[in-house]
Amino acid sequence: MNPNQKIRVATVWLSGCSGCHMSFLDQDERLIDLAKKISLVYSPFADIKEFPKDVTITLIEGAVANEEQKELLKTVRSRTTVLVSLGDCAVTGNVAALRNGLPHSDQAVLERAYKDPANLQSQIPAQVPKLLTHARPLHEIVKVDHYIPGCPPSADLINYMLTELLAGRTPTMEGHSKYG
Amino acid sequence: MNQHTMKLKIDGIEVECVEGSTILTAAKAIGINIPTLCYLDGLTPYGGCRLCLVEVSGTSKLFPACATPVASGMEVTTQSPKLYEYRKMVLQTLLAERTHICAVCIANDHCELQAIANQHGVDHVFYERNWSSNKIDSTHNFLVIDPNRCILCTRCVRVCDELEGVHTLDLKFRGKNTDVIMDQDEPWVKACSCTSCRKCAKVCPVGAIYIEGENIEYTKDPDVAAFIVERRKRLK
Numbered sequence: 001m002n003p004n005q006k007i008r009v010a011t012v013w014l015s016g017c018s019g020c021h022m023s024f025l026d027q028d029e030r031l032i033d034l035a036k037k038i039s040l041v042y043s044p045f046a047d048i049k050e051f052p053k054d055v056t057i058t059l060i061e062g063a064v065a066n067e068e069q070k071e072l073l074k075t076v077r078s079r080t081t082v083l084v085s086l087g088d089c090a091v092t093g094n095v096a097a098l099r100n101g102l103p104h105s106d107q108a109v110l111e112r113a114y115k116d117p118a119n120l121q122s123q124i125p126a127q128v129p130k131l132l133t134h135a136r137p138l139h140e141i142v143k144v145d146h147y148i149p150g151c152p153p154s155a156d157l158i159n160y161m162l163t164e165l166l167a168g169r170t171p172t173m174e175g176h177s178k179y180g
Numbered sequence: 181m182n183q184h185t186m187k188l189k190i191d192g193i194e195v196e197c198v199e200g201s202t203i204l205t206a207a208k209a210i211g212i213n214i215p216t217l218c219y220l221d222g223l224t225p226y227g228g229c230r231l232c233l234v235e236v237s238g239t240s241k242l243f244p245a246c247a248t249p250v251a252s253g254m255e256v257t258t259q260s261p262k263l264y265e266y267r268k269m270v271l272q273t274l275l276a277e278r279t280h281i282c283a284v285c286i287a288n289d290h291c292e293l294q295a296i297a298n299q300h301g302v303d304h305v306f307y308e309r310n311w312s313s314n315k316i317d318s319t320h321n322f323l324v325i326d327p328n329r330c331i332l333c334t335r336c337v338r339v340c341d342e343l344e345g346v347h348t349l350d351l352k353f354r355g356k357n358t359d360v361i362m363d364q365d366e367p368w369v370k371a372c373s374c375t376s377c378r379k380c381a382k383v384c385p386v387g388a389i390y391i392e393g394e395n396i397e398y399t400k401d402p403d404v405a406a407f408i409v410e411r412r413k414r415l416k
Contacts, residue, residue: 092309179275180285
């Protein structure tokens with residue numbers, strides 16, 4: 001790899017609370033060093049509509065809860081070399097998956113959110129992407145290369161993962177991570 | 181009466197122990213730590229969680245250290261890449277079986293399952309998770325059981341039977357349908373044999389049995405079983 005060339009990195013936000021992205025920002029001054037090495041080509045922090053091609057590292061926050069996210073995840077996988085599950089929702093489903101135990105959970109949550117609380121003309125929006133029956137962790141849909149567990153994962157852990165990957169090493173979570 | 185002593189090797193170290201000891205206690209005596217979940221000092225071994233599996237030379241079968249008596253000349257391996265992988269697998273099946281969502285669990289950071297998973301570098305669950313939704317029983321005055329977090333280690337069942345002596349708790353059904361029940365599968369408040377002693381909550385390794393409104397850090401006291409056994413010796 002040409003050392004002068006910046007590494008193309010992306011971050012994606014699926015069904016999560018954005019806490020993992022906040023934790024990413026909590027890397028604070030280390031972000032300056034990071035910015036020298038990477039170019040952020042797609043992220044909630046950058047206003048880019050299309051997921052670009054030839055991305056080296058992509059961190060994904062959140063579970064896969066609807067059809068649109070499932071498609072996006074597949075696109076990301078096909079355009080990314082190293083895919084990292086960022087945080088518990090991406091790794092386990094976490095809070096987004098709390099609904100999974102309910103019978104017909106996709107319908108049940110929509111009714112709870114849009115029908116039950118409204119007392120006038122309640123309706124479930126039809127123009128939004130269809131919910132999957134289960135909110136699922138990323139690795140149940142595509143191949144995931146690395147996992148950063150935590151709710152949210154600490155900035156140190158995110159920084160450790162990125163530093164190792166950028167240096168071309170294989171990070172291990174043993175002794176670093178906290179499940180859940 | 182003279183008790184027979186036996187000599188065996190654990191991880192290459194020679195150990196001498198009395199007949200009837202288990203591999204686990206023999207290993208502990210020489211400072212070798214074998215991970216356990218269902219085992220608890222003071223209670224009868226159950227051998228259910230399979231975390232303490234060890235290798236014994238001469239056979240390809242793995243043995244649960246907590247429930248396997250020592251034998252003369254035995255050569256035991258407690259740590260190997262194979263065992264590490266098996267233990268990791270066991271941990272992942274436990275995490276996949278029910279709805280273990282640490283972020284919303286009362287025992288987050290005070291959970292034996294989570295702690296051992298961390299020691300083994302479990303950063304995700306490989307198996308597709310079995311999403312279940314079991315009814316929480318909060319009918320008791322202050323004790324709550326959430327079967328969604330239960331790993332069926334039966335520590336609560338054994339402490340209730342063996343130490344409190346009332347056997348309120350037991351299991352029903354088999355396999356993945358197994359559940360902890362009170363008396364004849366009644367709501368906890370109607371289980372009249374329950375003395376509300378709290379030992380079940382103290383020994384629960386996860387967040388399945390807890391005390392309403394109490395910080396789980398103060399509830400948990402897994403050493404209580406060994407403590408009671410020790411103190412009862414004075415009665416004899």
